[in-house]
Amino acid sequence: MIKRFKISSTKLILFMALYFGLVLNFGFWQFIAAHFEISSWAGYAFLLSLPFFLVIPLYIFFSLITLPYVAKPLLMILVALSSITNYAMFELGIFIDAEMFRNIVETNTREALDLVNLTSILWFVITGLFPIILLLDMKIIYSPFKTELLKRLKYIFLALLMFLCFVPVSYKEYVSFGRNNREVRKLVNTFNYIYAVSKHYKRQAEASRHFIILDDKPTISQDAKAEPKKLLILVVGETARAKNFSLYGYDRETNPLLSKQDIITFAETSSCGTATAVSLPCMFSLLDRKNFDVDDAKYMQNLMDLVKLSGYNAVWLENDDGCKNVCHRVTLEDMVATKNPKHCEKDFCRDEVLLEGLEERISKLNGNTVIVLHTMGSHGPTYYKRYTDDFKKFQPTCDGSDLQKCSREEIINTYDNTILYTDFILSSVIDILKKFPQYETGLIYMSDHGESLGENNLYLHGLPYAIAPDEQTKVPFLVWLSPQLKQAANIDEVCLKNKAEQGTYSHDNLFHSVLGLLDIQTKVYNQKQDVFQNCRK
Ligand SMILES: [Zn+2]
Known part of the structure; x- marks a missing residue:
């Protein structure tokens, strides 16, 4: 029998505070190293006081x-969670807040498994599992109740006293650094996720639970009721950033097929959020980015509801991570469930699965229709799983989820291949639409958010919007309209192309532009937000 290792509660508390403050807060220290410049003696004092600033509250x-x-x-659970969040903050540049927690809650296991790799396992074993084993094996010695209580109170008092000595000396530095780097609090490990989790549930409890009807009788005009019928395919992109599309001026040829189609490129388009869980419902919501709240949106009619109520067929083909409550009242088909052997692996499908049977589906249509294709797009970190070998044009690639192991060049190559594949998917959809001249057809493509590929050492997405770089918020917004639809909607193409090139757009435009293009009349339509409105003849 191994002799159990004994430790007094007083020592354990101190060790825990030091371990959490200094080791499990690498993300915080990394941020300080990158953002704090010492320009005076006060700067040194601030830097010296920082460990106390972190360790004392933990103590x-x-x-x-x-x-x-x-x-x-309790300590074992906190060590395990903090070890994981420490890895995410340090290696992936993730900030922990209520939005991030929502992403985790709404992410399925497949996505979470993508993050499991050799580096993350090593981090967990060394900084999580090892201390947990020590904790498991140790015997904590407590003093009798009264002595223990007095001891604790004495040390807490001393700790507070120390805190009050250190912080005022550098008060100015704390205030100015804190103000310029508000997001740093989201890196203070353990407190950050405790706060995030409680905020998330508090918000959910507070959100209004009455379902809000925006319009129970949206209608379509006589024109839209007559033949030819309209058919719009709305492609929701995943993690595609505008910067890597040659249509947006990228110096690599990532849009060889779309560049041959008659595409209208809306130059400067901002996403609503930096993660699917926010962006996707926001795109389909009447609420604009500033007023958007995911929980409110869930209890409110969205674009798909109005489309359907007006008399359109509304179909949602899902190949990503679920429609985040947008498609629940329209026809939904889960493409991953088809397990199509040509395009699907164990638990995901490449986007070609969305093309499967599409032509046949259209030929059987009856009436005005909107079909949403929710793509897997460029979902990371396993970019290499998103395309077939035919699209492995940019090489060498990063064929694993462990981005740290790949060079930036390899990561970008792999990502660019996903864009090349998306180019093929979109162009194929347009080619299918061209086979149906009996319809007024159109395609709108908009991505949910972008992606960081190592710029400023950031990877993936999901940064708080206020500090998110353009790579995460500037998304492609492309439109293709058949001659029939252009004519029916009275759209002046030259005007539209000019406007698209010069204006600034956002996810807020999608809701009203689709209503306008489809000739759906509803009191919530705002023509100022309709990108087509100013170019109607
Ligand atoms: Zn997304």
């Missing part, structure tokens, strides 16, 4: 939770 926190019976399991 008080651990003093409160290190209690007989609950201490061990």
Whole structure:
């Protein structure tokens, strides 16, 4: 029998505070190293006080939770979670807040598994599992109740006193650094996720639960009721950033097929959020980015509801990570469930699965129709899984989820191949639409958010919007209209192309532009937000 290792509660609390403050906060320290410039003696004082600033609150926190019976399991859980968040912040540049927690809750296991790789496992074993084993094996010695209580109170008092000595000296630095780097609090490990989780659930509890009807009788004009019928395919992109499309001036040929189609490119388009969980419902919501709230949107009619109520067939073909409550009242088909052997692997499908049977589906249509294709696009970090070998044009590629192991060049090559594949998917959809001249057809493509590919050492997406770089928020917004639809909608193409090149656009435009293009009359339509409105003849 191995002799159990004994430690007094007082020492354990101190060790825990130091371990969390100095080791499990690498993300925080990395941020400080990158953003704080020492320009005076006060700067040195600030830097010296920072470890105390982090360790003392942790010390008080651990003093409160290190209690007989609950201490061990609680500490083990916190070590495990903090080890994972530490990795995410340090290696992936992720900030932990309520939005991030929502992404985690709404992410399926497949996406989470994509993040499991050798580096993340090593991080977890060394900074999580190893201390957990130590904790498991140790015997915590507590003093008798009264002595223990007095001891704790004494040390908490001393800790507070120390805090009050250090912080005022550098108060100015704390205030100015804090103000310029508001997001840094989201990197203070353990407190950040405790705060994020409680905020997330508080918000959910507060959100209005009455379903809001925007318009129970949207209609279509006599024109739209007559033949020919309209058919719009709305392609929702995933993680595609505008910067890497040659249509947006990228110096690599990533749009060889679309550049031959008659595409209208809306130059400067901003996403609503930096992650699917926010962007996707926002795109289909009447609420604009500033007023958007995911929980409110869930209990409110969206674009698809109005499209359907007006008399259109509304179909949602899902190949990504779910429609985030946007498609629940329209016809939904889960393409991943088809397990099509040509395009699907174990738990995901390449976007070609969306083309499968599309032509046949259209030929059987009856009436005005909107079909949404929710694509897998450029979903990371396993970019290499998004395309077939025919699209492995840019090489060498990064054929694993462990982005740290690949050079930036390899990561960008792999990402560019996903864009090349998306180019093929979109162009194929247009080619299919061209086979149906009996319809007034059109395609709108908009991505949900962008992606960081190593710029400023950031990867993936999901940064708080206020500090998110353009790579995460500038998205492609492309439109193709058949001659029949242009004519029916009275659209002056030259005008539209000019406007598209010069204006600035956002996800807020989608809702009203689709209503306008489809001739759907509803009181919530705002023509100022309709990108086609100013170019009607
Ligand atoms: Zn997304």
